[in-house]
Amino acid sequence: MGIRNAGTIGVAVAPHLDAVVISKKVSLSYQAGASAKEHEAIVKAAVRSAFDFWQEKASALRVRVGIMGCPGKELKILFKVDFVDSGADLIVRVDNTPKPSDPDDELRSYVMGGTDMTFYMQAEVGCTMMHEIGHALGLNDECLYGSESEAEPELTVRGHDMPDVTFTLPLLRDWTQEGDDGGKSYSFARPRIMGTYATRPFPATCITGAPMRQLRLLPMTGG
Numbered sequence: 001m002g003i004r005n006a007g008t009i010g011v012a013v014a015p016h017l018d019a020v021v022i023s024k025k026v027s028l029s030y031q032a033g034a035s036a037k038e039h040e041a042i043v044k045a046a047v048r049s050a051f052d053f054w055q056e057k058a059s060a061l062r063v064r065v066g067i068m069g070c071p072g073k074e075l076k077i078l079f080k081v082d083f084v085d086s087g088a089d090l091i092v093r094v095d096n097t098p099k100p101s102d103p104d105d106e107l108r109s110y111v112m113g114g115t116d117m118t119f120y121m122q123a124e125v126g127c128t129m130m131h132e133i134g135h136a137l138g139l140n141d142e143c144l145y146g147s148e149s150e151a152e153p154e155l156t157v158r159g160h161d162m163p164d165v166t167f168t169l170p171l172l173r174d175w176t177q178e179g180d181d182g183g184k185s186y187s188f189a190r191p192r193i194m195g196t197y198a199t200r201p202f203p204a205t206c207i208t209g210a211p212m213r214q215l216r217l218l219p220m221t222g223g
Helices: 036-057 126-136
Strands: 008-012 019-031 063-065 073-083 090-095 110-112 116-120 143-147 154-157 165-168 184-189
Touching (some): 019 036, 110 126
Parallel strands (some): 090 116
Antiparallel strands (some): 063 073, 143 184, 154 165
């Protein structure tokens, strides 16, 4: 399923504002033992913190807007999140499935199609929500898992109205796995919030070094 995010994009012009405002309506549902009483406040706080995180990463970006007969303007980007009971752009399915007894069998939160998130409470919360909200804003993973080659691959990021950027994904040596047939598989990930499995973020660099170059405005749909 391709990512086709839902949301609303508008232009706000006011003293000291001048911004493209990307608004998302978010609703929560509960499954596998999760409940609003126990988890609503935690998840809402994590969602707000994730939007604040991406707001800071987008603070240096500008969107050039041209209006016929008027000089063009460079507008900053603002993210706005509202929690609703229905008609959401993003559904967060809060899941309280217990941790598996096998440490290699992880609970990994994920987003389907940019609009439907399953979020596991019995796993890391903060960086994981930042990663998944990144997907909900149109950002791709910066990783490759299970390669038969040890050669570090290149990944090209294509952002809306920006030059392409190509970078190398570093090898995660501690994730190298040996198969029963003697072969090996290799994993690669950029040490950024979008370059890790959501349950295994890089604790220091995931907070300080996440890029926002992939931000796409055009795929956003809905009202």
